[in-house]
Amino acid sequence: MANNKLLVNERQADLGNFMVGRLLPFRKKRQVGPFTFIDHMGPAKMGDGKYVDVDQHPHIGLSTLTYLFEGEIEHKDSIGTVQLITPGDVGFMTAGSGVTHTERTPKHRREGQEFIMHGYQIWVALPREKEEIAPHFDYYPGKDLPSWQQGLLSIKLIAGNAFGRSSPLQGYSPLFMVDIYAEKATTLDLSGQLNGEVAFVIVRGSITESSGKVEAGQMLISKTNEQCEICLEEGTQLLLFGGEPLSQEHYLLWNFVSHSKERLLKAKEDWKNKKFPQVAGDTTYIPIPELRPKS
Template sequence: MSIETKVVEQECDCSVGCDAVELIIQPRDKYLGGFSVRRLLPTVERKMVGPWIFFDHMGPATFPAGAGINVKPHPHINLATVTYLFEGEILHRDSLGSLQVIRPGDINLMVAGRGIVHSERERPEVNAVPHNLHGLQLWLALPEGDEESDPAFYHYPSAEIPSLTVEGVPVRVMMGSAYGVTSPVKTFANTLYVEAHLQAGDTLVLPNTEERAVYVASGSLMARGTVVPEHAMVVFSSGSEVVLEAVSESRIGIIGGEKMAPRFIEWNFVSSRKKRIQEAKADWKARRFPSVPGDEAEFIPLPE
């Protein structure tokens, strides 16, 4: 997705926990054209968790015929986007010529590198009838040595993502390694992204990485005596064992990985160098980025 303003960091309701719980982030909903978006990262209190620098929960939304996701071409640099849907579909196009329908369970990884442009729309047959959309969109900051790499696009159908049961809990390892399995999805830094679906009373030991957090997409959890409500993200310290317990049926996303140097972020641009963001803004304003084949007529202007 494209960000609607230059300033990305959100004011969120945050509270400091105890022991292994460093922080609980509760977002403020933003309503964008008939559906809600909850932004968890970045916030003023917490910019990144491992390489993850952006975390949006979109929907669930129900659109009438003729309405839906319609994000015009927009640029990115020095990051990789990850799109994951619970329900519905999105039609991805980019300046490499990629044309891909994203469906529930798929992992869509777009590496911006030195610069890419993409759009997120819907197929006409989807838009023509009432339809639903629900999912997550995340951004990864690329390691400094990969920031100016060639842009690339990778798509992993749902069937390629490892699924297993951990002490009765269904788990999918979307990126990185956890619970004895490794995802085929390409990574650049040490990266963790796991989904789990717990029933009330289920427990799950949290994988240990240098930085880690859990987002409660639905339901509620208990961790180290701290209740984590629906739509909150809890950030944990590394080292100590953390056992998550579902207070109610819960769908969660676990993210984390190695700690990275600070990044600058403005609009859709992320970089370790502020000067690079200024260059990207000037290039987009001057229309020096490549166009999206099949979607050349429109674009999102740089916010002033």
């Protein structure tokens, strides 16, 4: 792999009752643009007692972005949101000063019929001046997101600005997230189409670029803004994401993100002492592991 790029393989982690592949952060790269955390959920068969059940847990200093290809998740949070997230739609929860939420397979999916769960859970760090804003939740139906054909490619702009278009989901700093599918083998020229750091998450299939071949379950990060051309094999689907790095270094502690390690430790103590707001009608609680902030 060329020295201006990083190749990342998914690492296994637990999420509720099934395994996910974790792509970011990792030792050599904590963020890509403002993106600080990426979990690949599935594809996994749900049903027969196996469902997504992520109990009540807190966040500060970030926005969560949920994007599904298959299955459904019911999001509930401490600001009163109850939202079903379905394939192609985007749930975007901004934690700001502090929020608590749950993510579960909805009741109507628990009636015995098996289904596939597949998608991504992504965290976007907030810039320092936005870290303590009031929490809120935004929902973007897939029909409201820009989608178009470009040659043999189907492209959907999930967030931010790219390819001369703008998504209604803009976030809080310059960023982009794009879903691309190649009907046939083809080449994509990215010259002048994206601003900032660029990462490629291969959902299925493979791509080839100057450094070699990148397969499904891997992520390629370009450490410069000069990534120009990639070749996609037939049936390949990938996510492009990235943007301008935040002006100040951010740290991650469990579910918390901040420019301040002291703020992370305060959030940790607040959660341990049950000082966070609660999801109405939910008494579950995920204890925080004994961790120190990661630089």
